[in-house]
Amino acid sequence: MAFGDRLSGWRDRLALWRAARAPVAQGFARLSEPRSIGLYARGKQMVAGNFTAGAATVEAPGKAIWDVPFPDPAARIEVHGFGWLDDLAAFGDIRAQERAQGWTADWIARFGQGAGPGWAPELIGRRLTRWVMQAPMLTEGRDPGPLLQSLSLQLHYLSGQARGFEALTGLVLAALALQGMEGHIAPGLKALAALCEAEIDLGGGIATRNPEQLLEIFTQLTWVSLALGEAERPLPTEIASALERIAPTLRALRHADGGLARFHDGGRGAEGKLDGALANAGVKPMANAFMAMGYARLHGGRTTVILDAAPPPPGDHGHASTCGFELTSGRRPLVVNVGSGTAFGAEWRQAGRATASHATLAVEGYSSSRLGPSGQGDFAERAEVTTLRVVPGENGAGVHLVHNGWAATHGLSHVRDLMLTSDGRHLTGIDRLAAVTTAEKRRFHLHPDVEARVDLGGAAISLTLRSGEIWVFRHDGAAKMTLEPSIYLEKTRLRPRESLQIVLSGLAFDFDTQAGWTLAKAQDTPLAIRDLEREDPAGQI
Numbered sequence: 001m002a003f004g005d006r007l008s009g010w011r012d013r014l015a016l017w018r019a020a021r022a023p024v025a026q027g028f029a030r031l032s033e034p035r036s037i038g039l040y041a042r043g044k045q046m047v048a049g050n051f052t053a054g055a056a057t058v059e060a061p062g063k064a065i066w067d068v069p070f071p072d073p074a075a076r077i078e079v080h081g082f083g084w085l086d087d088l089a090a091f092g093d094i095r096a097q098e099r100a101q102g103w104t105a106d107w108i109a110r111f112g113q114g115a116g117p118g119w120a121p122e123l124i125g126r127r128l129t130r131w132v133m134q135a136p137m138l139t140e141g142r143d144p145g146p147l148l149q150s151l152s153l154q155l156h157y158l159s160g161q162a163r164g165f166e167a168l169t170g171l172v173l174a175a176l177a178l179q180g181m182e183g184h185i186a187p188g189l190k191a192l193a194a195l196c197e198a199e200i201d202l203g204g205g206i207a208t209r210n211p212e213q214l215l216e217i218f219t220q221l222t223w224v225s226l227a228l229g230e231a232e233r234p235l236p237t238e239i240a241s242a243l244e245r246i247a248p249t250l251r252a253l254r255h256a257d258g259g260l261a262r263f264h265d266g267g268r269g270a271e272g273k274l275d276g277a278l279a280n281a282g283v284k285p286m287a288n289a290f291m292a293m294g295y296a297r298l299h300g301g302r303t304t305v306i307l308d309a310a311p312p313p314p315g316d317h318g319h320a321s322t323c324g325f326e327l328t329s330g331r332r333p334l335v336v337n338v339g340s341g342t343a344f345g346a347e348w349r350q351a352g353r354a355t356a357s358h359a360t361l362a363v364e365g366y367s368s369s370r371l372g373p374s375g376q377g378d379f380a381e382r383a384e385v386t387t388l389r390v391v392p393g394e395n396g397a398g399v400h401l402v403h404n405g406w407a408a409t410h411g412l413s414h415v416r417d418l419m420l421t422s423d424g425r426h427l428t429g430i431d432r433l434a435a436v437t438t439a440e441k442r443r444f445h446l447h448p449d450v451e452a453r454v455d456l457g458g459a460a461i462s463l464t465l466r467s468g469e470i471w472v473f474r475h476d477g478a479a480k481m482t483l484e485p486s487i488y489l490e491k492t493r494l495r496p497r498e499s500l501q502i503v504l505s506g507l508a509f510d511f512d513t514q515a516g517w518t519l520a521k522a523q524d525t526p527l528a529i530r531d532l533e534r535e536d537p538a539g540q541i
Contacts, residue, residue, distance in 0.1 A: 016114045019156035025148045025178035032177070032230060034133040035223055035280070037272070038086030046087060047095045065103050066110065072343075080111070080118025081126035085134045097137055104131070104138055108150045121161040124154050125170025129223070132177040151178060159184050165199075168192040169220040176227045185233070192224065193238035204245035205293030209313040211253045212266030214293070215274055218246045222280040247283035250274060252292035253306060255328035261295065261306040262326065265317040265340045265352075267491050290390055296399045301424025302330040308358075309401055311382050312369050317342075320367035322383040322403045323416045324358030327427065327519070331531050332465040333447040335359050335519070339489035344496060350375060352489055355405075361414050361431045361442045368405025368414065381408055387415075396421040398428075426520040433513050442515065444473070444502040448488045452500050461502055462522070467531035470522040478515040479506035 042052055049061025051068045060068045065084065070076045082104075088096040111118055118127065131138065131151060138147055155174045162168045168191055175184035199206060199217075206214050221243055228235050253261050258275060259268030290297060294310030307325040312318030319337075327335040338357035341348030351357060355367040362368070372380035383405030391398035398419030406412045415432040431442055446452055451464040455472070461483060463471040475481055486501035504515055 012119075013114070015160050016153075016157055019153050020113070022152065022156040023180055024152045025180050027144070027148065027179045028132075028135060028139075028177055029179045030177060030230060031136050032133065032227065034086065034089060035226065036083075036086050036130070036133060037270075037276070038084075038088070038090035040087075040090045040092075042084075043087035043089070043091030043096055046084060047091060047093075047099060064106050066106065066116075077117045077123070080107070080116065081123045082130040083126065085130045085137075089134055089137055097140065100134065100137055101142060105146065108146055112150045112153070119157075121158060121167035122164050124158045125162060125164075125167035128154055128158070128170035128174040129166075129220075132174050135177070148178070152181065155181055155184060159187065162188070162191065163195075165192070165195060165217045165220050168195065169224055172224050173227055176231050176233075189224075189236050189239075192221075193236040196221070196238045196242035200242045200245060202245065203293065204242075204247070204249035207313055208264060208315065208317060209294050209310065210264045210266040210317065211250070211260040211262075211293070211295075212269050214246060214253075215250060215260060215269050215277065218243070218250060218281070219273065219277045221246075222277050226280055243281050244283050247278060247281055248286050248289060249292045250278065251285065252289045252297050253295060254304075255306065255326065255333070256299070256302055256304045257328050257331040257333065259328075259333075262337050262339050263295070263308055263321055263324075264313060264319050265342060267340065290397075290399075296388070296401070298397060298399065298418065298420040299424070300396055300420050300422045303420065303424030303427075304328050305418065305420055305427060307399060307401070307418065309385060309388055309399065311384055311403075312379055314378055316377045318369070318379060319353045319358065320355040320369035320379070320383070320405075321358040321360070322368050322385065322405060323401055323414055324355075324360040325418065326359065329424070329465060329469055329471070329521075330467060330529065332449065332467050332469065334450060334463060334465065334471060335444050336447045336488065338445055338487055340491060341489050341496075343491045344489060346376075348489065348496065356441075356443060357445070359444050361416070361433060363406050363410060363412075363433075364441060366406060366409055368403060370409075386413065391417065391419065393419055393421075395423075396426075425525075426518065428516070428518050430514060430516045432515075442479070442504040442517070444519075445486050445488070446500045446502070448497045448499040450500070452483055452502070454483055467529045469529055470525050472520055472522055473502055474518050474520075475504055476516040478513075479504040 049059060051058050051060055051065060058068050058070055065079050085100055088100045151174060158167060158171050162171045168188055171184060172188040172192060175181045175188060221239055224239065225235050254274060255261060260266065260274060262268055296307040296309040298305040305325055305327050308321045311322060312320060324337060326337060338352055341352035355362040368383040369379040370381045383403045385403050387402035389400050391400050396419060398417060400417050402413055402415045404413045412433055417430040419428045449466050453462050455462045461473045463473060482503050484501050484503050486499045488497040488499040
């Protein structure tokens with residue numbers, strides 16, 4: 001059953017009928033501290049009547065959250081997962097508690113018998129997780145009976161429906177938290193253990209290659225691990241092994257600023273979420289791997305470079321980003337992908353998947369992996385990596401990567417060599433393309449906070465970060481260099497942010513055309529900069 005479907009099938013109605021007649025929990029076995037942290041600013045705005053879900057915000061003072069006219073249908077469904085409880089808890093005053101209790105009671109009265117769009121298994125799992133985590137706020141000064149009755153009904157119903165990580169996590173956490181629901185623990189853990197074995201590969205990756213999705217799975221597994229520890233129950237070895245495999249992968253996909261690399265529909269992750277999940281998992285750090293989940297990682301000093309070194313994943317969320325990279329210096333992103341356009345509509349979503357939305361070479365009018373005639377869904381033609389190797393150097397390390405993304409359309413391959421010095425101050429790149437009279441461009445999308453200006457009569461571009469660091473981009477003169485408008489897409493913002501991109505463009509007339517470039521810290525930039533400025537959390541709304 002997909003998100004938004006109602007309980008229309010007779011099997012679903014029968015399962016709900018049985019769940020409504022199953023035993024009700026006698027109380028809470030234990031009340032744990034909330035482990036999912038919300039945004040104070042968003043909770044404050046919600047109390048004032050400004051509602052945010054996904055990228056949509058609506059002013060609706062005096063309305064219950066279920067009656068808010070979100071323009072995006074997905075947002076109207078998303079609120080049934082109760083993720084907003086975390087934001088109200090983060091704000092934490094009596095008004096926030098009143099709204100949390102009132103809206104929860106309203107949901108039970110209006111939707112608690114199977115009505116509305118909130119009965120997809122993953123949404124039920126998300127809702128159960130938030131209800132048991134925020135139970136102290138929801139029950140203080142109130143009769144817990146209606147909440148316990150609804151929790152029990154949803155738990156019994158979910159026990160026959162849960163298949164994915166979020167649904168099974170909610171099932172196990174609720175069963176552990178409620179007196180009399182212990183019979184659901186073992187089956188839920190067995191299913192979750194089997195899912196870990198099936199979905200988490202030996203390298204700690206997942207098929208979608210979405211780093212943020214991997215973080216969500218990891219976070220949910222850490223919650224299960226902590227809850228089992230509090231209940232003095234053993235953690236299944238399959239789940240423990242999955243945590244041990246995922247942790248080094250996430251560390252390898254983490255930039256110097258603590259955020260994740262933004263590839264294949266994934267964002268950077270909520271502030272502090274990755275560090276918190278890694279701390280909760282208790283998996284000892286290891287040296288960062290060069291390769292993880294199809295990404296190559298270079299790091300030196302305070303600089304990280306993460307490169308997509310594999311074909312796009314199957315499915316409709318993959319991006320044509322093979323050979324694209326992101327670079328972060330300290331706490332400041334410098335070179336980025338445009339990001340996921342999913343929250344901004346079909347056109348932005350399609351644009352975000354294109355090769356031109358990534359920091360890599362693009363042949364004019366063609367992505368390295370291409371969609372079919374419908375312009376949607378999985379890629380009909382997919383770039384394949386034909387060569388990948390580590391390139392050791394005297395003062396750093398690099399990567400040599402070749403993909404054949406334009407072999408079918410133009411008979412060419414893209415060869416990219418990157419080399420990062422051990423102090424992290426100098427990144428050298430060489431891009432080669434075998435082509436005949438084909439227009440080509442190399443794009444370097446800049447983070448919106450980066451100030452860029454053309455220097456040295458057009459021979460270089462200076463890039464100033466908010467920390468005060470200055471980087472300088474130069475090229476070998478084989479192409480024309482321009483500074484052009486770009487876009488930066490973030491799921492937590494209402495609209496796309498304007499940014500800039502460096503574009504190297506030219507015509508490839510030979511069978512082997514090469515262009516070189518460098519991105520280096522200015523000589524007078526110190527090795528370390530005191531960088532304490534942070535974004536206003538309200539700016540994320």
